[in-house]
Amino acid sequence: MKVHNVLAASPPSGPLADFLTHPNSFWAHLSRGASDWLGTYTPLLIPCVVVVVTGGSVLRHLVxxxxxxxxxxxxxxxxxxxxxxxxxxxxxxxxxxxxxxxxxxxxxxxxxxxxxxxxxxxxxxxxxxxxxxxxxxxxxxxxxxxxxxxxxxxxxxxxxxxxxxxxxxxxxxxxxxxxxxxxxxxxxxxxxxxxxxxxxxxxxxxxxxxxxxxxxxxxxxxxxxxxxxxxxxxxALTALLLHRPQPLATGKQDPEHGTAxxxxxxxxxxxxxxxxxxxxxxxxxxxxxxxxxxxxxxxxxxxxxxxxxxxxxxxxxxxxxxxxxxxxxxxxxxxxxxxxxxxxxxAHLPSDTDAPVLRRAGARSVLPPPQIPEPAPGNGVKPLGHSDTGARRGVGLAVADARHHLHVMGATGSGKSTLVANLVLDDVRNHRGASSSTPKATWSPTCWIASPTPVPTVSS
Incomplete structure (x- = not known):
């Protein structure tokens, strides 16, 4: 009976009881506690916030x-x-x-x-x-x-x-x-x-x-x-807390210790x-x-x-x-x-020549040697194109070298006819003699139409 009276006489306590009985004082106490907590831990919170914000901005900057x-x-x-x-x-x-x-x-x-x-x-x-x-x-x-x-x-x-x-x-x-x-x-x-x-x-x-x-x-x-x-x-601290024996300097007895x-x-x-x-x-x-x-x-x-x-x-x-x-x-x-x-x-490219389902490059691209001339107006060099490796530069063929037998090899659609047509047009543009002979006449009409000057034709 005495215990019941004591329990009945004891007032309720705790955050919930304070909020229900005195809500105004509860919020005031909570705000004072929050301000005191922020004043105490602000020197620690500011670096943490800076690290989080900086890490997010760095990740976005990288992506x-x-x-x-x-x-x-x-x-x-x-x-x-x-x-x-x-x-x-x-x-x-x-x-x-x-x-x-x-x-x-x-x-x-x-x-x-x-x-x-x-x-x-x-x-x-x-x-x-x-x-x-x-x-x-x-x-x-x-x-x-x-x-x-x-x-x-x-x-x-x-x-x-x-x-x-x-x-x-x-x-x-x-x-x-x-x-x-x-x-x-x-x-x-x-x-x-x-x-x-x-x-x-x-x-x-x-x-x-x-x-x-x-x-x-x-x-x-x-x-x-x-x-x-x-x-x-x-x-070592974790091993001590888990009551595990500390490692001793016994590794030198291992015959493979020197190799390791x-x-x-x-x-x-x-x-x-x-x-x-x-x-x-x-x-x-x-x-x-x-x-x-x-x-x-x-x-x-x-x-x-x-x-x-x-x-x-x-x-x-x-x-x-x-x-x-x-x-x-x-x-x-x-x-x-x-x-x-x-x-x-x-992380490397497979060295096996028969690596399964591997996409490989075509012919190897190399830089043009320094002795390959670069076409320019009036220097007697026919333009062939531009290099696709390294710094982009023009690649040409000297007129004297073009008078010899010239073989142009490549797959269908790679631009062989376009290259020959450009060589002929360069001869016409610089008033050099040029003649063409093709069995199918695939590019000759286009070449003559693109010529800047009238071109005489010979038919057989």
Missing amino acids: ENARCVEILAPPLVAPKGGEVLWAQLSGLLRPWWRRLSTGQPHLAFEYTWSHTGLRISLWVPGTVPLGLVRRAVEAAWPGAHTRVTEPAPLLPPGHTVTAGRLRAARPDVLPLRTDHSTDPLRALFQAATGMAEAESACVQILARPATGSALRRARRQARRLKAGHAPTRLP VRQSAAKLSGSQWQCALTYAATCSIKRERAGDVARGRAHALASAFGLFADRNYLTRTRLSHPEPRLSTRQFPSRTALLSVPELAAL
Whole structure:
């Protein structure tokens, strides 16, 4: 009875009771508490807001005016072309003060498969000079052609998608395998062959030059490895809280410890890249068992990267909502640190001449030699056209050289008749003698009509 009286006599308390009994004082107390809280934590909130706003503006700045450079492989691919490409592009690393203001741009090397074949492209943000990337590609693989297109979604809408991300299973200081006797991408390309019209797949490698913080973290891991500590990702404080034994300097007793130290030192000796590797496979929902088809194709794509296992290897993780992440090319916060040879082994043109469903370039385009004359009014050089490689310049043929036997070879519709007609018109324009003989008379009437002066004709 006494307990009941005590409970009955105790008044209700709490935020809800204060709001119901004294609403005016509740709002006044809440406003005073909010102002005190803001006054206390404003020095911390302002930097956080600035970081969030700056990060969003930097991402929008990178996506604006972005382009995709489609790479057409030459007939013969240089085996070390990938290393040449990524070593050149390492110069995109910005100073620290520019990274704070405008961020560090990244690139996306993408393999895209459909029923029409394989497409290899390089996504370039708007802040990176497009000509720099195109010249780097053409220098890495002589004879390769590049085409600039607008970025398109990598995954078609209305399809069932199975996607994942590959991350380094062990600390970044331990290397992947790079000494392959054959092209390591052969298994990947074979896993994506035989696609139906309702299927597609892609592998995206986001890469940007490693900054100072990532390099310092890798060097600390290398020092721990050299000292004999177990190279684990679990911090010492977490191991202590979980009542796990602290790692001791027993790694030197491992017979392969010296080899691991040398390999880690060799990996950190050159330029480093922060990379994120994503794969995805899709299938139309109209197809029977579309989920199983997409899941099986994605599993085959991920399994092909088992060839890179060495001291380190790639492990699979799930990727939720892959469509916006792949299409926006947003750089993730968790990445893997790769050297130039490691990145080149993952992102390069296939060196196999019989690579399945690969789009290749035609004849190799070369710069005209300096001794090739350039046509000009009155210099006795017939115009042939303009160069399509390097700086655009005129290409001509000296009149004395044109008097010899001249062979013009090319496929149908490539412009052989147009070239010969222009040579004849140049002779007429400069009052030089010219004659033509063609069995079908495909271009002679047009040539005579376009002539600036009356041209005598001889018929047989």
